Amino acid sequence: MAGSHTLAETESQITSRLSHMTLDFEAMAVTSNLFRAASAVRNHFERNVLAESGLSWTAFVVMWVTWIWEPAETRDIAEESGISKATLTGVLKTLEKMGLAERSRSDADGRLVLVNLTEKGHKLMETLFPAFNRQEIEISSLIPAADRANFADMLRLLTNYTQDQAK
Amino acid sequence: MAGSHTLAETESQITSRLSHMTLDFEAMAVTSNLFRAASAVRNHFERNVLAESGLSWTAFVVMWVTWIWEPAETRDIAEESGISKATLTGVLKTLEKMGLAERSRSDADGRLVLVNLTEKGHKLMETLFPAFNRQEIEISSLIPAADRANFADMLRLLTNYTQDQAK
DNA sequence: TCGAGATTGTTCGGATACGAATAATCTCAG
């Protein structure tokens, strides 16, 4: 756990405070660092790439998924973006308010809602996505090239397992 | 990106839609899967371990950090938990309301706030943490044992780099 | 001793996040 204490200090304090318990430090390290890293990376992107266009990480991801698959169904966008449909409704409201996306009810099935980016949304993605990808390259270069694909695969293992458990 | 499309379908569609752009798929895979995995793991823990005691992931982490370092200063808790001080104020309000933690102003420095778990908070952690750690073991066992420590180290690289950039 | 600058925690506004409840729509078996 990064923070005001070193890793050694942290493990030492944990051992001292919880000596009556069996702990798996390695297991703790996997989950706590996963969440810390994701949080830190999201904040980094929001501050350095997305702030200028007023987008949150999730708003960007939703625009990205829509850009790739449009016209996209909201149930698919939510799943591809890893957020609930309730959350997507709110994020799309924000994007519509910014004039970046538009929704319409499907002709084929009245339950479904389709989403497209607006022209303004397309223009934004043409410049924002390359900047975002450059930052992705910078960040991922911290991971040794030989480990990178494996790292992504291990992350997918975690996602797939926990999401399968939810079904 | 896990979702309603396979990885191959996704990369194919991206290539087809954005053929005018150079893309680094590997870089994209690192950041998008990092966030997806973290989100999925958090939801998994909230549903399967934390829901019963009404705690969110972050509320648990704050309790955990406080348990280890108490009496803990709020600036340190926020840093160790990877959240802002503004967020911590809100989370501590929630924990106080639940009777699980208490705050007091430091005698030594009037700017600082100290936090302790209450007796009820300690009791909860005595049973909740082992259950949480068991789930951590289950989740991390998805990562091959030989890769686990390295995986956590790579995550720390991402966190440290992005947080250093924020300073 | 004093004041500028720094640090701390809180409040505010607005965005994300989700489960549960709800209404609308579709499917399919009888």
Next chain:
DNA sequence: CTGAGATTATTCGTATCCGAACAATCTCGA
């Protein structure tokens, strides 16, 4: 043809999340 069951998106309530602004406190150099 009809109704039960399933699926969809939205609303609601509540929690988290953060940056900016603010008030209180501390430090340190002049």
